[in-house]
Amino acid sequence: MRSNRWINVMVCVVVSAAATSCGAGGAANRTADGKTELTVATFNEFGYEDLFKEYEAAHPDIKITQRKTGQGAPHHQNLFTKLGAGSGLADVEAVEEGYLSQVMARSDQFNDLLEIGPKEVTPDRWLKWKADAATTKDNRLIGYGTDIGPLAMCYRKDLFAQAGLPSDPDDVKRLFATWDSYFAAGDQFVDEVPGVAWFDSAAQIFNAMHNQHDVGYFDKSDKLVVESNPDIRSDWTAVTTAVARGQSAKLTAFSNEWNTGFKLGRFATKTCPSWMLGVIETQAGPENTGKWAVTDAFPNGGGNWGGSYLTVPKQSKNAAKAAALAAWLTAPEQQIKAFQAKGTFPSQIDALESRALLEQVNTYFDNVKAGALFAAQVQKVKAAQHKGPADGQIQENVFAPALQSVEQGKRADDAWNTAIQEAKKAAK
Incomplete structure (x- = not known):
């Protein structure tokens, strides 16, 4: 069966100048001037805007239309709604790691990229744990890894200097050695700088802590373990205690108020997965150039938070061409360009070893060699945390609102009990 499908794809490529496509949706989408239109659905910042223009310039028969959603939750809600409806999806759909398990459960609705994609693009291009997460039990590759x-x-x-705290990236490392030292520094900061919080959001701190653990909301057999996992309760207690001591700005991530918080300096620290650099630069604006810094120290070591994949749903009317575009966007050269544009860190091995990455300087963050900094942080990640069914919903729709309710005055124990009950509902 695999060889027959590959023949079909090759025939499709040969006749790509024709008016129809062998993609799963029938006739290809065409623009008024006869170009093949490829739609790409993403969320937050992938750093693809200039890359799309570059690809169109090299492929004059292609027109790329981006559907960009500001946050991950509505993007994925739309994805799953249209999967159920059987129509309306983009040719290329981005999927964040927290929602990947739901896509893998519906893998029959996505193309196997080992079959329809460029034959030279194989899983060994990526970090093993990155590719493994998007590979089915019968060895079908559902997504090309983008960032980590x-x-x-x-x-x-x-703001650190104002509080009497060290501000040089090397000197601040002791403050960020453990979560205990991080929260202790937060106590000193809020005492010295009234009106400015230590961190932006309880949920953002909690998510970073949670992603450091071997076991998260689900164990590897996809059993919900929120209530029985002591690490989750320990993280909850540490974060809600810091909230009670006035360390949180009580902002909802990616809200207008949160965006404005960067610009107005309403908080002093930000947990920074590599993709957050682009978010900070965009929201803080040019007037805050040089005020933000990044250090390779992170409480309790390191970890991975986030990262996505590009998939090609079987609804695509241009499946082979969509896979070619997705393969190009996730190639080492383009991963480096996306990182330079928005801080989305590469997941392909050749990109991680590239001089272009390791020598990359981020002028906004005080000319730090951000590529080398995050490449070193990658070495601290031995495996990605297993993300079970409803993992993304539990993070964004259960624990984030529960922590926000604590920031708004609800008792931490009551909010915890609510979160447990809502997590059980989400996992059904």
Whole structure:
């Protein structure tokens, strides 16, 4: 069966100048001037805007239309709704790691990229744990890995100095050695700088802590273990205690108020998976250039938070061409360009070893060699945390609102009990 499908794809490529496509949706989408239109659905910042223009220039028969959603949750809700409806999906759909398990459960609705994609693009191009997560039990590759999220810590140098804390990236490392030292420094900061919080959001701190553990919301057999996992409760207690001591700015991540918080300096530290650099630069704006710094120290070591994949749903009417575009976007050269544009850190091995990456300087963050910094952080990640069914919903729709309710005055124990009950509902 595999060889027959590969023949079909090759025939499709040969006749790509024709008016129809062998993609799963029938006739290809065409623009008024006869180009093949490829739609790409992403969320947050992937750093693809200039890459799309580059690809179109090299492929004059292709027109790329981007559907960009500001946050991950509505993007994935739309994805699963249209999967159920059987129509309406983009040719290339981005999937964040927290939602990947739901896609893998519906893998029959996505193309095997080993069959329809360029034959030279094989899983060994990626970090093993990155490719393994998108590979089915029968060895079908459902997604090309885009970025990963090795963790570092970002902070405002000027606000640290105002609080009497060290501000040089090497000197601040002792503050970020453990979560205990991090929260202790937060106590000193809020005492010295009234009106400015230590961190932006309880949920953002909790998510970073949670992603450091071997076992998260689900064990590897996909059993919900929220209530029985002591690490989750320990993280909850540490974060809600810091909230009670006034360390949180009580902002909802990716809200307008959170965006404005970067610009106005309403908090001093930010957990920084590599992709967060682009978010900070965009939201803090040019007037804050040089005020933000990033250090390779991270409480309790390191970890991975985030990272996505590009998939080609079987709904695509241009499956072979969509796979070719997805393969190009995730190639080492383009992964480096996306990192330079928005801080999305490469997941392909050749990119991680590239001089272009290791020598990359981020002028916004005080000319730090961000590529080398995050490449070192990757080495601290031995495996990605297993993400079970409803992992993304539990993170974004259960624990984030529960922690926000604590920031708004709800008792931490009551909010914990609510989160447990809502997690059980989400996992059904």
